[in-house]
Amino acid sequence: MAFMHEMAAGMGGIRTAGDLVARMVMKGMKIDAAKEYVADKLGCSVFDLSDSARMKEIRESLDIGTVVLRPHASNGMAAKIKIAELLDIKIPSVELFMKQIGKSL
Amino acid sequence: MNDKYFTRMGDGEGVWMSKEQIREEVLAGMEDAVTKGKSQPMSSGDLDYLVEILTMPEKNVSVERGHEGITTYDAGTLKMAVRSGIPIDSSTALLIHERVLCSDTMEICNTDYSYKQIKNIVSEEAMAIERAQMNCIMPIFYGAMPNMGLYTKPDGPVDNWSELLPQGKVLEAMEAQEKAAALCTNDMVYICSIMAEAGACGIQFDTAGASGDADMLAALQASKILSQKYPDLSITIGMANEFTLGMHGRLKFEGEKLAGQYPAKQVKSVAAAGAHSYGPVINTNSSRSFAWNLSRSLTYVQEATRVATIPVLPNVGMGVGGIPLTNTSPTDCTSRTSKAMLEIGKADGL
Numbered sequence: 116m117a118f119m120h121e122m123a124a125g126m127g128g129i130r131t132a133g134d135l136v137a138r139m140v141m142k143g144m145k146i147d148a149a150k151e152y153v154a155d156k157l158g159c160s161v162f163d164l165s166d167s168a169r170m171k172e173i174r175e176s177l178d179i180g181t182v183v184l185r186p187h188a189s190n191g192m193a194a195k196i197k198i199a200e201l202l203d204i205k206i207p208s209v210e211l212f213m214k215q216i217g218k219s220l
Numbered sequence: 221m222n223d224k225y226f227t228r229m230g231d232g233e234g235v236w237m238s239k240e241q242i243r244e245e246v247l248a249g250m251e252d253a254v255t256k257g258k259s260q261p262m263s264s265g266d267l268d269y270l271v272e273i274l275t276m277p278e279k280n281v282s283v284e285r286g287h288e289g290i291t292t293y294d295a296g297t298l299k300m301a302v303r304s305g306i307p308i309d310s311s312t313a314l315l316i317h318e319r320v321l322c323s324d325t326m327e328i329c330n331t332d333y334s335y336k337q338i339k340n341i342v343s344e345e346a347m348a349i350e351r352a353q354m355n356c357i358m359p360i361f362y363g364a365m366p367n368m369g370l371y372t373k374p375d376g377p378v379d380n381w382s383e384l385l386p387q388g389k390v391l392e393a394m395e396a397q398e399k400a401a402a403l404c405t406n407d408m409v410y411i412c413s414i415m416a417e418a419g420a421c422g423i424q425f426d427t428a429g430a431s432g433d434a435d436m437l438a439a440l441q442a443s444k445i446l447s448q449k450y451p452d453l454s455i456t457i458g459m460a461n462e463f464t465l466g467m468h469g470r471l472k473f474e475g476e477k478l479a480g481q482y483p484a485k486q487v488k489s490v491a492a493a494g495a496h497s498y499g500p501v502i503n504t505n506s507s508r509s510f511a512w513n514l515s516r517s518l519t520y521v522q523e524a525t526r527v528a529t530i531p532v533l534p535n536v537g538m539g540v541g542g543i544p545l546t547n548t549s550p551t552d553c554t555s556r557t558s559k560a561m562l563e564i565g566k567a568d569g570l
Binding site: 126211 | 280281282283285286287288289290291292293299317318319321322323324325350353354355356357358359360416417418419420421422450452453454456496497530531536537538543548549551554555557558559561562568569570
């Protein structure tokens, strides 16, 4: 059932900009404001955010993680460190990781 | 079959109805929410569009391009690794959601989905969060229910108000609930603090209010403390019901009485608690039609989104939000609910 909801109405996760928009909604932004914020940070249109072809190019160019893994491309924590910088937000797990390795963003 | 459309009842059984019958069901469902919940009725344009969605010939439907919202989960890692019996651990389930199903967010949780039960294994749960965050890109919540009933004897230290009330011991029942709410709040703050410090992106208080207004109060109090303690931690509160049951009856949060709150007031209490999103629950009546249930749910959700200052993410799982009360919801109903919740309900996601 959950997957049907995602296909019918979800943003598309890391296939598009779903994880990025979700991070802003999780800050308390309404969906339209969250989409505009992310589009502005990515330098694309709101329309592009749920276009998987366009977002694949954008995500690859920013190296913030894609569905299909590629050699030497960022993934997991490495991608999230870049996402925190890109969206100008604090991500708790990134903060913890940076503390563990004795660095700060 | 002229003017007959395949639709369903609230238990998922298929039925054929005329467009006029579907419209009547839609109007009756809306009227129920207007009468009981004091919601504003949907506009005639929204009603027409809802009937159009319900009578679309496609088996599955989706939102129009640009109307997508974000998806969140309750009982997140239970769905594949436990309920579906797939022999994987929760961190694998997270990655399947991220890389295969392309979920926007995901939730890690324990099989015994109540905060009190997590207290003994909180370190192991925190390690699971910490490990999972190394591999995941999408945001990860930790979630469970306040489930305040677990604080009653013999499982907990407090007298059971459901036994006290039939004996006419009203004051004793109220006092027991206040004690349980305080214990529940303390446990949730303790557990969620450890999850926050382990790097959880968010905390989910799911099925809040299941034991009534004191259960809701515990979630709100915990949210308020955690939101001040961890400003970067996202908090979402999902409800148990469209109506906060007044088991206590006199409890207030930030000056507002909790008993009897419907979604439009629940969302204000949730926002006042510092939470970042709110999940209304509107229970499905399995004896009524899918059209009746979806219309009723949308009327409540619209009322909440109309006044909300935070994102509204309606619960649309089994038996809530218009979804039929069956473990395997027919996808025709699931997808119509998704579409209607975002396009008519103006929800920010699910």
